[in-house]
Amino acid sequence: MPAPRAPRGICEPSPNPSGRTLPLKVLGVNDGGGGGGGGRPRAVKPSRASRWRAGVLILVHVLIAAHIVQWWYSGRDGGVRSTLSPIEPSESMYTLRDGAVNAGFVVFAVGILSTVLLGRWFCGWACHVVALQDLCAWMMKKCGVYPKPFRTRLLLWVPLILALYMFVWPTFHRLALTPGFEAAGVEMPLWMGRSAPFPGFEGHFVVEDFWATFPPWYIAVPFLFICGFVTVYFLGGKGFCTYGCPYGGFFAPLDRFSPGRIVVNEDCHQCGHCTAACTSNVRVHEEVRDYGAVVDPGCMKCLDCVSVCPNGALSFSFTAPAVLKRPASDAARERRKQPSRLYDMELRHEVWLLAFFLAALFSIRGWLDMVPLLLAAGLASVVTFGVWKTFGLWRDPNVRAQNIQLKLKGRVRPAGWVWVLLTIAMVGVCAWSAWTRSLHWRAELKWATTLGVGSQAPYTPGFVAPPGVRREAEGALELLRRAGPRGEGGWGWSHTGHRLRVRAWLELVVGDYASAERSIAAIFDAERRVDPVLSADLLKIGAALGRTPEATAAVFDGLIASRERPGALYLGRAVLAGMMGDHAKALELAPKALDEGPASDPATISNTLKLMLQMGLVADATSIAERAVELRPKNTDLRFTLALAYVFGERPDDAVRELGRVLERRPEDLASLTLMAQVLDAMEKPEEAKAYAERIRKIHERSSGAGAR
Ligand code: SF4
Ligand code: SF4
Structure with missing residues (x-):
């Protein structure tokens, strides 16, 4: 007859194959546990606080859902969707990198401050990943699975390492490392990357594309599965908080x-x-x-x-x-003075596992150009756990992973073999990802060395790159070929829009215009919006190839026909029609570039409207610009274009008003300052025009002084 199972909630030491146990006795009343029971172990009563906490966490998710619904419905009249920027601490990375102060940064700052004052309430009562882990642990318990915590000393440092990497390293790179190299007069190695100058802080609380900084659903769903069920099952009820969460890397030390x-x-x-x-x-x-x-x-x-x-x-x-x-x-x-915790492995093994974890983390991050850091941390934790147990299968007579018996009395059980195969597969994926990403990295280092030829030089007919630059470009192209998909002769995966741009540039540098044109066409497929600059690139390539305008027009027509939303391709085609003297065609094509109406991307709208203004469609361009500015009141490019439309429409007062608004947000915008000075001059306000001319002179003076330094 099987032994009766212990009542739920009673914690007893359980046999441990390694011979180590985690002693925790739960006493009955006669031992001081309170209540009746005559010395029997007394069940731990259900926590009422957990119900309150579940209610608060559900409310947090209801608010998240309401935020998304509000964003979706904000564009229901065919306008631009917009809402408060995502309330997600990871958004703070953009604050530190680009100076964009957003809601995520404010929430993260409040979380940090509240942790210093009150402790980690933010983690327990507001974090959606904690809610996910609690939900997974609760569901597992309903199925009779009680995840045992994984106890290590060194992997506990992983969250802090991640936090420093995400939030401190970029700032350190910009404020200390880059100036340090400059002060020493030593060129910074390319592999260390480059920091753009900090643009200063600016409010960025309203966004149009709510999902822009989130992974797509096919990444988000595995993320929830990995950070929920898998980490809870293998690493314990708060496995992700303990071993993978970069925010916890700040919250935990601050709690002290x-x-x-x-x-x-x-x-x-x-x-x-x-x-x-x-x-x-x-x-x-x-x-x-x-x-x-x-x-x-x-x-x-x-x-x-x-x-x-x-x-x-x-x-x-x-x-x-x-x-x-x-x-x-x-x-x-x-x-x-005694060790307060018993750990699941010896220290020397932990050192190996920490090294393996970090290698797995940086290998799997960016796998297929998709896996973000947090998912990579969850995956690396799971792979590391898999490797540790596989090592145990080789070394120990009895091995369990939670309630799965992998090896018993020296015999590997079927579950153990499945475990080994899965671990090998996961390690293989990490190795593949590391190999491909190393090729990307090396290709981009070589690409960076080719930029010195000048951005327009490769479009010049008869351009020949210096031999050293050409060699680097050819080397980078070969690396990209090997890192590309099987269909292109590689062993990696499809290139992103960014990498296709790199490839197109390299092909231009080596004079392979036909391939560059194909790469640009591939960018149209890889990116959602059609960048007006790419249309211009196609025009320039056509010219560099000495192709007839008709042949270049045929390239555009083919691309337009193959795309559901050609967007800026119409713009390029309209420019070409204008150059060919076919103004009627240009007039017909230009407005089509706004194929999503005033909700098209701002760069396409601006460029299209400028073209329409040049073609004399002043009234149409003005009304489209007014509507676009109404939908995106903070977009200074659109506002500048509207000012330009007012200039063309001989409405100088309106132009001055719009330019003033642009300059409120971008006080050193040279195009706006110049146009303002010209308009004021035409309005016979020489003193005011002179003041703007003086501002322009000072900016030039400052930049030439900085250049000389
Ligand atoms: S449950 Fe209460 S009485 Fe029991 S050990 Fe904890 S603090 Fe002490
Ligand atoms: S997390 Fe803190 S508050 Fe919650 S049960 Fe553990 S010790 Fe108590």
Whole structure:
């Protein structure tokens, strides 16, 4: 007869194949656990706090859904969708890189500040990944699966490493590394990358493309699966928070400085219910015994321990921060000298695994040009765990992964072989990704060395690159070929729009215009919008090839016919028609470039309207520009184009008003300053015109001074 199963919620030491156990006893009433039961272990009562927390997290998701719905419906009249920028801490990267202060940055800053003051409430009560992990853990428990936490010393540092890489390294690169190389008069190696000068902070709270900074659904769904079920199953209830979350990399150390903590009173009987209830793997009863408070930075203030304590001994309160806490007695001090946790592996193995994790992380990140950092962290955690267990299969007689028996009494079971095969497959994917990405990286280093020939030179008929530049370009093209898809003779994957641009440039440098033209056509397919610059490139290639205008027009017509939304291709075709003297055709084609109406991309609208103005379609261009500005009031390019339309329409007062608004946002925009000076001069306001001319002179003076330095 099988032994009766322990009641749910009772934490007992379980046999461990390695011989190590994690002792945690949950006492009954006669042992001090409170309540009736005559010494029987007493079940940990359900946490009421967890219901409140579930309610708050559901509310967070309802608000996220409402945000998306509001964005979607904002464009229902055929206009431009717009909404508050995503309230997601990762958006802070754009604040640090581009100076775009957005809602995500504000929320992250509030989260950091609140953690310093109150502890990690933000993690426990507002994070959608915590909600996902809790949901997965809850569903697993419903199926009788109780994930055991994975305990290591070194992998705990991964979140901090990720946080520094995401948020600190770019700023360090720009503010310290780049000036350091400049001051030393040494050229920075290309592999270190380049930092653009910081443009200054600017509010960026309204966005049109809400999804622009999020991965597509076919990445988001695996992300949710990996960071939810897989990490919870293999690494424990807060596996992603502990080993993969870069925000946790900041929140955890900051929590140690917070005075807001879970504290204990004299009613504690060391029953251990709190530790049994804690899904953050905190040894609550031991910490409150030795410090009088929870000091573990993994505590997310979920209040489950407070809620389940049968003696009402715990509460949230303000006390000395964890960094200042010392063991409360000599006995506590002695106990704290012992290792407080038992780890799942030896330190030397952890060193290897940390190295493997980092290699897997940077290999799998960008796999297929799609895997973002957080998903890469989740995948790398899982691959590392798989490798560790596979190593155990080779070394140990008995191996389990949670409740899956992989090897028993020296015999690898079928599940063990499946495990090995899956691990080999995952390691193979990492290796493939690393190989392909190394080719991309080397190709881009070579590409960077070819840029010195000048952006327009390769379009000049008869251009021949210097031999060294040509060699680099040919080398880069070969690397890109090997990193490309099988259909192009490579072993990698399809190129992104950016890499196709790199390839097109390299092909121009080596004089292979026909291939460059094909690469540009491929960019149209790889990118959603058709960039007006690419249309211009096609025109220039046609000219460099000495092709007849009719032949170039045929190329455009073919591309237009093959695309659902040709956008700026119409613009290029209209320019070509104008150059060929076919003004009627140009007049017919130009407005078609606005194939999404005033919601087309701003660059296409601006360029199309400028073309229409040159062709004399002033009234049409003005009304389209007015509507476009109405839809995107903060877009300075569109506003400048509207000012230009007013100039063409002989409405100087309106032009001055619009230019003034452009200059409020971009006070050093030379095109606007110049046009303003010209318009004011034409309006016979010489003093005001002179003031703008003076501003232009100072900008030129400053930039030539900087150039001389
Ligand atoms: S604080 Fe923890 S160990 Fe102490 S009585 Fe409460 S549940 Fe038991
Ligand atoms: S120590 Fe208590 S409040 Fe902190 S995470 Fe664990 S159960 Fe929640």
